[in-house]
C-alpha cells in the first residue's frame with residue numbers, strides 16, 4: 001500500500017530522516033517508535049505530502065503522493081491539533097469533515113455514537129469551541145475525525161499522548177477493532193506496551209534511520225526496553 005524509496009529530509013544541512021526503503025502492506029498495523037527527534041513526525045508528514053522530501057519518494061498504491069490526489073480519498077490521519085479547526089465546536093467540525101466525505105448529518109450522528117465511550121461525555125454537547133478543550137480531548141476529536149471517512153489507511157501521531165488511562169484503554173480497543181476490519185494502521189507512540197499490543201510490526205527509528213523493523217511477539221517489549229534503557 002505504501003512504498004518509500006530513498007526517502008531523505010534535511011534541515012539546515014542535517015539529515016533528520018534517511019530511509020532507503022520501507023514497504024507497508026495493506027492490512028498491516030505498524031507502530032513507529034523512537035526517541036524525541038528521531039524523525040517520526042517528519043516521516044509521517046512526508047507520507048501525507050505535508051512537507052517535501054529532500055530526496056526520494058513516497059508511493060501510495062503505486063502513485064507518488066506528491067503528484068497525485070487519489071490517496072487522499074482513502075487515507076485518514078491525525079498528527080496534531082493543527083489538523084483541527086479551533087473556532088468550531090466538535091459537532092460543527094465533525095459535520096464539516098462528514099460533509100467533505102459525503103456523509104449526511106444522520107451518518108455523522110451514527111458514526112459519533114460509536115465514540116460515546118471514548119468521548120466519555122466530554123466532547124459532544126459541551127457548547128465549547130475546540131480551542132477551549134484540553135489537549136487530551138482535542139486529541140479525541142482529531143482521532144475520531146481521522147476515522148470518520150472509514151479510511152483504508154489511518155496515520156496517527158502519538159494518539160495515546162495526553163489521554164487519561166481509561167481513554168488510552170478505550171483507544172486501544174478502538175484501534176484493535178479497526179485492525180480487525182482490515183484497516184492499515186501507522187501509529188507512532190512513546191508508549192511501548194500500547195503500541196506493541198495494537199500493532200503487528202514495529203519500526204524503530206533513531207536519528208532518522210530505521211534501526212529495527214520487526215514483527216511483534218512476546219519478546220518485543222523486552223527487546224525495545226533494553227534498546228531504550230540508557
Ligand SMILES: Nc1ncnc2c1ncn2[C@@H]1O[C@H](COP(=O)(O)OP(=O)(O)OP(=O)(O)O)[C@@H](O)[C@H]1O
Nearest residue numbers: 011012016034035036037038039040041042043190
Ligand atoms: N521545520 C523544521 N526545521 C528544522 N528542523 C526540524 C523541522 N522539523 C523537524 N525538525 C527536526 O527534525 C528532527 C526530527 O523531528 P521529528 O519531529 O520528526 O521527530 P519525532 O521523532 O517526531 O520527535 P518527538 O518524539 O519528539 O515528537 C528533529 O531534530 C527536529 O528538530
